[in-house]
Amino acid sequence: MPIATVNPATGETLKTYEALGPEEIEQRLASADTAFAAYRNTTFGDRAILLGRAAELLEEDAQDVARTMTTEMGKPITQARAEVAKCVKAMRWYAGRAESLLADEHPASTDVEDSGAREVRVVYRPLGVVLAVMPWNFPLWQVVRFAAPALMAGNVGLLKHASNVPQTALYLEDLFRRASFPEGCFQTLLIGSGAVEGVLRDPRVAAATLTGSEPAGRSVAATAGDEIKKTVLELGGSDPFVVMPSADVERAAQVAVTARVQNNGQSCIAAKRFIVHEDVYDAFTRHFTDGMRALRVGDPMDENTEVGPLSSEQGRADLEALVDDARQQGATVLCGARRPEGRAEHGWYYAPTVLADVTPDMRIHREEAFGPVAALYRAPDLDEAVRIANDSRFGLSSNVWTRDETDVARFVRDLQAGGVYVNGMTASHPAFPFGGVKRSGYGRELSGHGIREFCNATTVWQAA
Numbered sequence: 283m284p285i286a287t288v289n290p291a292t293g294e295t296l297k298t299y300e301a302l303g304p305e306e307i308e309q310r311l312a313s314a315d316t317a318f319a320a321y322r323n324t325t326f327g328d329r330a331i332l333l334g335r336a337a338e339l340l341e342e343d344a345q346d347v348a349r350t351m352t353t354e355m356g357k358p359i360t361q362a363r364a365e366v367a368k369c370v371k372a373m374r375w376y377a378g379r380a381e382s383l384l385a386d387e388h389p390a391s392t393d394v395e396d397s398g399a400r401e402v403r404v405v406y407r408p409l410g411v412v413l414a415v416m417p418w419n420f421p422l423w424q425v426v427r428f429a430a431p432a433l434m435a436g437n438v439g440l441l442k443h444a445s446n447v448p449q450t451a452l453y454l455e456d457l458f459r460r461a462s463f464p465e466g467c468f469q470t471l472l473i474g475s476g477a478v479e480g481v482l483r484d485p486r487v488a489a490a491t492l493t494g495s496e497p498a499g500r501s502v503a504a505t506a507g508d509e510i511k512k513t514v515l516e517l518g519g520s521d522p523f524v525v526m527p528s529a530d531v532e533r534a535a536q537v538a539v540t541a542r543v544q545n546n547g548q549s550c551i552a553a554k555r556f557i558v559h560e561d562v563y564d565a566f567t568r569h570f571t572d573g574m575r576a577l578r579v580g581d582p583m584d585e586n587t588e589v590g591p592l593s594s595e596q597g598r599a600d601l602e603a604l605v606d607d608a609r610q611q612g613a614t615v616l617c618g619a620r621r622p623e624g625r626a627e628h629g630w631y632y633a634p635t636v637l638a639d640v641t642p643d644m645r646i647h648r649e650e651a652f653g654p655v656a657a658l659y660r661a662p663d664l665d666e667a668v669r670i671a672n673d674s675r676f677g678l679s680s681n682v683w684t685r686d687e688t689d690v691a692r693f694v695r696d697l698q699a700g701g702v703y704v705n706g707m708t709a710s711h712p713a714f715p716f717g718g719v720k721r722s723g724y725g726r727e728l729s730g731h732g733i734r735e736f737c738n739a740t741t742v743w744q745a746a
Contacts, residue, residue, distance in 0.1 A: 317466030519678030
């Protein structure tokens with residue numbers, strides 16, 4: 283795949299870039315290694331000043347950065363600006379809290395005495411150079427939620443971003459440079475996927491984090507495992523959105539629309555499978571389908587657009603293949619399932635779609651639909667709702683709508699997911715751990731859990 287900015291709203295190639303050669307990659311690896319040797323000894327206060335300055339600069343650049351993201355991958359401009367604001371918030375959150383999150387830990391005095399020590403403490407030290415392999419769908423947020431905690435912990439970063447968002451990738455390197463982070467602390471590698479293995483195997487790289495597809499995660503994990511290097515993986519998702527009889531059905535349907543089409547439906551944590559109790563199935567389906575049908579599809583630079591184009595022509599083709607397979611096997615199309623008239627020939631648009639009568643034999647039941655396509659399921663009771671929700675190789679997050687606390691307790695206990703959001707839609711926040719189970723990956727980002735992923739928890743034992 284070429285490293286290029288291709289506007290998905292028009293299909294026009296705007297700018298192309300040459301991939302780094304071996305000598306240039308070596309220079310960046312050497313620079314990162316040198317930077318870590320000094321940066322690891324800076325104080326939390328020093329790092330907080332630098333990250334705070336990066337947040338200020340990003341806030342000042344918000345309009346231009348948002349337009350760059352929309353141009354490169356097609357998200358509606360209003361959502362692009364919200365993504366910038368979210369990144370600023372996360373930077374400031376970690377700048378203000380990293381020191382307390384990584385404060386020395388002191389075991390109970392009885393355990394210290396039992397070990398024969400005068401003092402025992404656990405200290406957190408940075409691992410080193412961390413390689414981040416990041417996706418295009420949230421081209422700023424995905425990077426910042428790694429970079430902010432990693433840099434505050436004293437690590438340095440190498441970013442291999444998706445090949446279709448090179449301008450956003452280069453902006454991030456420039457942002458940290460302008461914020462006065464030492465040279466080599468954060469660098470962008472304009473390389474193809476084939477060069478990732480070599481970088482990861484380099485002994486100067488200590489660990490890796492990847493957000494992306496299951497095959498990409500498998501490849502990085504295999505290489506890191508062979509090298510015995512730490513990894514964090516956030517992969518695909520096919521999140522369930524369960525609606526029970528006690529729910530506010532109209533409100534659930536309203537939120538369900540946003541939960542499905544956020545970021546043009548191209549989000550790992552977007553709700554994709556809508557599992558509705560039979561007592562409220564008809565009412566929910568009516569409200570939900572009306573909401574999906576009413577969405578404004580159009581130019582992502584237009585302030586009134588709610589759904590823009592998919593990020594690539596291949597992405598649309600993949601989505602169409604899932605929908606066509608479902609239709610051929612008996613799924614009922616309640617709305618969409620087509621390219622919007624007047625737009626499809628100028629960009630990679632796809633109409634918001636609702637499919638009913640989805641069965642386990644259909645590909646869309648087993649695979650992640652990365653676009654504005656929803657699959658509806660009817661459940662006769664809570665047991666069946668849980669079974670359908672867990673009938674997926676993914677386990678990133680989940681959404682549950684009910685006013686019954688007994689239902690809530692059951693879903694929290696039995697849903698196989700990294701998160702359970704009750705009467706709301708899944709959303710990441712810097713204060714809460716984020717990640718999945720099963721084929722959705724392992725490890726956690728954000729919160730104290732996230733900042734400690736790339737730290738060495740060192741036990742310091744001193745004799746009596």
